[in-house]
Amino acid sequence: MNQESQKSVEYSQYYNLECRVADQVKAKQYNGALESLLNFITLVMHRQYPPGELIGSAKLDRLCEKIGLSFYHEFYGNIVHRDEFCSNDDVSVIICTGLFKSGGTSPLIGDIVRAQGRRKSTILATNSLGSMSGDDLAMSRLGEVNANIIICDKGNLVDRLHWLVQQITRLEPSRIILLNHHQDSVIIAAARPFTEKTKVLFYHHADHNLCLGVHLTGAIHVDIHNVGFCNCRDREQVADNFYVPMTINDLGSDFVRRVFLDKRRLTTCSSANPHKFSNFYFYPYHELIIDRLEARNGFHIHIGVMPESALQHMHHKMLERSIDPSRLVYIPWTPSLWKALIDNSVDLFIGSFPIGGARTAIEVMGAGVPMLMHENYLTRFHSSRDIAYPDHFLWQYPHEFTEVISNITFDDLQAHGMRSRDYYLKYHCTEKIGLEDELNRICDGTSTTRPAPLYPHHPDMLDRSLHFSYLEDMAIGHSIQHDRATHVAPVAAPLTPHQSVSLSLTQKTSKVIGLLTARTYRNALSLIPWLTKR
Known part of the structure; x- marks a missing residue:
């Protein structure tokens, strides 16, 4: 056998990553190791097919933990001895990748802070992806929170790791709650050395794609909706995960939809940013919303950023089909979807597709607005229909979508509106759930709360196969x-x-x-x- 054939075999991309990270850790090139892991996960996220199949990876978590433990031992092992860390029962730390004006992460963090009760809370944002804009913090929709907010606004990944470890060491919290984005290797690497010193909760909110931390050693795994809980329990084999429902403060009876089809016009609404409706899908959001406007009078309101090219495309198509473009109302951003639904007299909420929104669905139900959800042929993770009230309006194919729009009546809307509101009050109302007590039980290991059962899921496997082909x-x-x-x-x-x-x-x-x-x-x-x- 010649020398060339004796070179190491490249078994898989992961094997190559593992070897590279091991070499970088051995050489104490921690920034390179963190980058290697972050970039690898980003690549898998972009190329994963089918989506929703891969949520976590124990061996990727072990690799990130190896970086964190080696780093901690190298720089802090002799400075802060394990026995010298004394957790303070009055302190909680919430660690996130960033605070953003869009999406559900920031409101969720606000809910968690308010559920800490007497504990003093600090929010640490790594900004490891460099994706926070200048106005994100000011418009992040945290709500009224009593918390110190600290953002790491500069440095490479290892600089951010130093910063995060030092902040945790300084604060000595009795609880560390992690809300990392999928590929944020800094947060998981920083958290691992502290899982033996204090309570560390992995709050699994980035759950529609591969995410670091699902199998973090020593952490308490918390899922926030029924799809995620069942998936992690059954497929990821996380045998001891806990469930805590997403909750939203009740805005009260003044913000509940009670009168429908004002002036005999149907007002529909969707709320999403581009990553939820711009992916390739056989039934495109832009096209079906035009079908909705053609099928019935009234307006459709889109809340969330939409690219100018998409708006122009929709206006052009509407003119071709003799539809007044003013019937499509565009609202780029709102501080409260719930209030926007009431203020705009929305009769029917059309869940975004191909990717829906969990927190969005809860706000819609809080407002007592009926919902039309999609049976996604790729994965049930994308549709968010398992979070909606029972027997909601459902479509799988475009002709079913337009049939619902064309035939829906005042009585239908009235009945669905009541079911929508009742389901929110039962499962997602902050004032009724008691999030603070539930988190206490989870930390004590005594919580027995279980999510609502999943609905039957019957994806069209032909569409699925044609999609990937x-x-x-x-x-x-x-x-x-x-x-x-x-x-x-x-x-x-x-x-x-x-x-x-x-x-x-x-x-x-x-x-x-x-x-x-x-x-x-x-x-x-x-x-x-x-x-x-x-």
Whole structure:
């Protein structure tokens, strides 16, 4: 056997990552190790198919823990002895990747802070992805909270790891609650040395894709909705996970929808940012909302950022079909979806697709607004319908979507509105649930709370197969075109170094297969007429 054949075999991408991280840790190149892990998880998130199949990885968590423990021993093992850390029962620390004006993370953190009771709370944000904008903190929708907020606003990943370990050591909390974004290796690496010193709760909110921390050694695993709880218990084999429901403060009877079809017009609404409706999907949000406006009078309100190109596309299509573009109302941002639904007299909420929103669904039910949800053919994680009240309006194919819009009556809306509000009061009302007591029971290991059962899920497996086949065909076609244009063999795109990442997490997750998503979406429109006429 020659010397060349004796070189180490590259068994898999993970094996290569493990070897690289081991070498970096051995050489005390902790920043490189953190970057390697962050970039690897980002790559898997973008390329994962089918989505929702991979939520956590024990071996990735062990790798991140190895970085954290080695780092801690190297820099802090002799300075702060294990026995010298004395947890303070009056202190809680909530650690997150960032505070953002959009999405459900910041309001969730606000709820957690308010549930700490007498404890003094500090919110630590690593900003490890560099994705917080200037106005995110001011508009983060934390609500009224009594907490000290500290953001690490500079430095590479190892600088942020130093900062986070030092903050935890200084504060000596009796509770550390983690709300990390999927690939934030800094938070999990920093948390591991403290799982033997104090209570560490992994609050599994980034649960629709691969996320670090699902199997964090010594941490208390908390899931916040029924889909996540069942998935982690059954598929991820997290045998001792706990459930604590997402709750929202009740705005009261003045903010509950009671009168529907004002002036005999149907007002519908959806709320989402681009990463929830711009991914390639056979039934595109932009197209079906136009179908909704054609099927029945009234207005559709979109709350959340929508790219200008998407708005122009929708206006152009509406004019082609003789629909007044003013019937599409665009609200880029609101501090309270609940209040916006009432203020705009919304009769029916159309859950965003292909990806829905869990907290969004709860706000809608709090307002007593009926819901039309989608049976996603890719994964039940994306539809969020398991969080909605029983027997909500449901569609799987476009003709079912338009049938609901066309045939819905005042009596239907009245009955669904009452069920929507009742379900919120039973399962998600802060004043009725008692989040502080539930968190105390979880920390004590005595909680027996279980989520509502999941609904039957019957995805169309043909659509699912065609979806992935089409993406693969597009990827092959793109590779061939690239080959012809450059006269070189196509190679896999290299991992982007952390320092050069300029896209936000929202922008990144809106990609399905790297830069092919937008092109794939445009080309896929040619398939839509055939698929929707079945």
